[in-house]
Amino acid sequence: MKRFANRQEAGRALAARLADRSWHDPLVLGLARGGVPVAKEVAAVLHAELDVVVARKIGVPGHPEYGVGAVTADGNPIYDQHTLRSLNLTEDQLAHVCDQERAEAERRTALYRDDKPLTITGRDVILVDDGLATGVTAKAALRWISGHGPGSTTLAVPVSARASLDGTPVVAVLLPKDFRAVSRWYDSFGQTTDAEVLSALE
Structure with missing residues (x-):
């Protein structure tokens, strides 16, 4: 099965899968950080x-x-309640980690969006990431989007583990049987920086 040279090539391949659909006032949301170059x-x-x-x-x-x-x-x-049970963990035990990650999400949202208004209501929203492994961050983003009244929501990724789909409709270019990790399907998969996100959004 093919690999992508980088996130840009992956984004173009994904775009080709989406281009033949009819979209109403489309809004493409990149899941920060790695999804933003693909979404661009x-x-x-x-x-x-x-x-x-x-x-x-x-x-x-x-x-x-x-x-x-x-x-x-x-x-x-x-x-993921199944994973919590398998690890004998509770949500209360993870409350401190959750608070830390929420604070980082707030920091990045303020940095990337700078209070710019974002209109979602009634629009066809396409959530894009660079790949889907467990899918838990994508599910959190999808729930956030759904709370803002989109006309429709589509999750789109260049590559996805089959187990991650879990009943969630998704457009994927590659669905490898032997997934292992998102990075395996890219020749170049360096960490996307804040500066690269801001540059893409400009």
């Missing part, structure tokens, strides 16, 4: 407005990369 390419092809949404992973204490939940700057956190 999608917005360009669809002639759509580009903006950003921030959702932060809530990780297991001592293993922050292992996400069991996610939270946006405003709104309640979302947790």
Whole structure:
């Protein structure tokens, strides 16, 4: 199965999957940070407005990369209850981590959006990330979007683990059987910086 050279190439491939649909006043939201360069390419092809949404992973204490939940700057956190049970963890035990991640989501949202008004109501919203592994941050972002009355919401990613779909409609270019990690499907997958996000949004 093919790989993407970088997020820009992945964004163009994803845009090709979305371009043949009819969109009403489309709004493309990049899931910060890595989803924004992908979303920029999608917005360009669809002639759509580009903006950003921030959702932060809530990780297991001592293993922050292992996400069991996610939270946006405003709104309640979302947790994978099956994973919590399997790790013998409760939401209360993760409250401190959740507060830290919410604060970081607030910081990034303020930095990226700078109080610029964002109109979602009645529009076709396309949430874009660079890949879908557990899907927990995407689900938190989708719930945030749904609270603002979109006309429709589409989750779109260049590559997704099949188990992450979990009944959520998603447009994906690649659905590999042997997924392992998002980074495996990119030749270049460096961390996206705040400066790169701001540059894309400009």
